[in-house]
Amino acid sequence: MQLTKTEARILQLLQQHRGEVVNTRTIYETVWKQRFLSTSQNTVTVHILHLRRKLGNRVTIRTVWGRGYTLD
Numbered sequence: 001m002q003l004t005k006t007e008a009r010i011l012q013l014l015q016q017h018r019g020e021v022v023n024t025r026t027i028y029e030t031v032w033k034q035r036f037l038s039t040s041q042n043t044v045t046v047h048i049l050h051l052r053r054k055l056g057n058r059v060t061i062r063t064v065w066g067r068g069y070t071l072d
Helices: 005-016 024-031 040-055
Strands: 061-064 068-071
Touching: 005 024, 005 040, 005 068, 024 040, 024 068, 040 061
Parallel strands: none
Antiparallel strands: 061 068
């Protein structure tokens, strides 16, 4: 499994906040270091999807609807 730099940064951020819900805005602005726009949500969603596929059952990234993502 080879993670991209962006995927690795997202995973690291979620690990740093394990058990907490990290909202999409925080993920985007921390990882991409750009201002969050409404279209930025899709960017984060797609990268989380790729991360889940690569990690399989080893790590669970849970979606908390309307709030963000958490690492279980």
